[in-house]
Amino acid sequence: MPRRSGAATVIKTQAPALVIAKGVLFAYFFSLCIFLVFSTLIQFTGLTEAVLPYVAYGTSLITIFAGAAYVSSRLDTKGWLNGGITGLVYLAGLLIFALILLPDFSIHLGYxxxxxxxxxxxxxxxxxxxxS
Known part of the structure; x- marks a missing residue:
C-alpha cells in the first residue's frame, strides 16, 4: 500500500459567521459562570445587590473580550474587526433576550x-x- 504524502492535506477553514456565533455562545456561557459565582458570593457574604450593575457591566466587558479573543485566534485575520463584530452580536443578543423576556423593556439612547x-x-x- 502506497504512503500518502502530507503535502496533499487540505486545510478546512470555518465560516467567519459560525466562528463568531461560537465566540458569542462562549461569552454567554462564561458570563453565566461568573454570574453564578457572584450570586453565591452575594448569598453567603455581606455583599449587597447594589454591586450588581457594576458586576454586570464588568462581566459583559470581560466576556466580550474573551469571546473576541477566541474568535480572532480561530480566524487569524482582521482581529479588531471580527472582535468588534463579536461584541456587537453579543450585545444584540442580550437586547433580543431582554425584549422577549421583559415586557416593559425599552431601548433608549444609552445603548x-x-x-x-x-x-x-x-x-x-x-x-x-x-x-497571542
Missing part, C-alpha cells in the same frame, strides 16, 4: 454607549487573540 463599549472591548479582545 449607543453600550454598543461602543462592546465594540471596543471586542476589538481589544480581537487584537489580543490574533497576537
Amino acid at each position: 449607543v454607549s453600550k454598543a461602543f463599549l462592546a465594540f471596543v472591548a471586542g476589538a481589544a479582545g480581537g487584537i489580543f487573540g490574533i497576537n
